[in-house]
Amino acid sequence: MTHLLILFFVTFSAAFMATVPPGLLNMNAAKTSVEKGKLNGIIFSFGVSTMIMVQAYVAVMISKFLYKNPEVIDMLLKIALGVFAFFAIYFFFKAKGNKKSEPKEVKVSKKNSFFKGMLLAALNLLTIPYYSGLNAMWNKAGWIKFEPKDITTFVVAAGAGTFSVLYLYTFYFNKLETKTNRFSKNSNYILSVLMLILLIITLIRIFYS
Template sequence: MTYLTPLLSGFIAAAIGTIPPGLLNMTAAKIKMKEGKKNALWFVIGAVLVIFFQAYVAVLFARVIDNRPDVVTLLREVGFVIFSILTIYFLFFAKDPIAKKKTKIKKSSKKSSFFLGMLLSGLNFFPIPYYVVVSVTLASYNLFTFQNPIILTFVLGSVLGAFGILYSYIAFFGRIEKKTDYFMRNMNTIIGSITGLVALATLFNILNYYFG
């Protein structure tokens, strides 16, 4: 159980963060459709390699700030403001995205697919603050400790979770394409609702810290 909990926690966290249709999973699916499964797998391998380093750096940063309650509280307050602004923006001001029917992807080799995966994954900075919040939250419930073997197990779980979701997009994209179109049409409402819930949860933690 010592290693199973962080492994599963990393897997679930990565799955939640990767499952909404985004640049990485949609590109992986389209590469599979245009260039075949092997090139798509090389793209995914390149992407998860970067995710490994992002998750590892994030948890190391979380270990530093976990010993600073004042910093954790400040991050919660900043996070509440950011998530509140995002909620208002996505629910009331953002325009609904239009799903593109056809997207041309140039033929590429396995090597270029691998580096494309690394590039697109590297351009996505969301995993770093995401895994910081996840690891600090898990630690607050005594489900995670900032010991090197536990950290590596958590990061391994994150890599496996991201790989599993990306591979699912490669394998089952044809079956979930209609659901993806629905998600795209309602993306702003869905994202706004999620950020709203996160903002409320963050506000609860802030109030509990000051008045609990």
């Protein structure tokens, strides 16, 4: 039970931090809330979180398949290494070149807001490699064992972490809007440092294995 709590916390935190910087998903959640009402913003956020959970599950299945083939375990760690290196550089330069974020124009109706959220989330192709990399790290740390309860915890935590941020954007964007540039820049630097730490940990594990 203890490892499930740890798994939920670290996955929730990783999903939360990855969703914090203003981008297409959270800015559209805020835009939907302002234009169509907070309930519609929540429905949109549920759509996004549902797709994130699907993508997190796919990421787990990819990792599980690779771990069933011992000859590719080293390759998986190297893939995780590449993923963390990419995100460390990506978030660093995103912070350096930070500009004021504006919500992109996306027409959302009450009828299709849930599916619009799912569609926009599906367009983010970085989600699966991100969660695959995290999954490889959690597996090495002994926090996930590819059992149904572990996989469920990982997937639910990914969705919950994402939804929490979108919920905050939906209800409190007006208060955050005046601080968007500073908020975005600082959160991207934090994410860059986090990815660098995971990169170093993965290097150490590869070296000692």
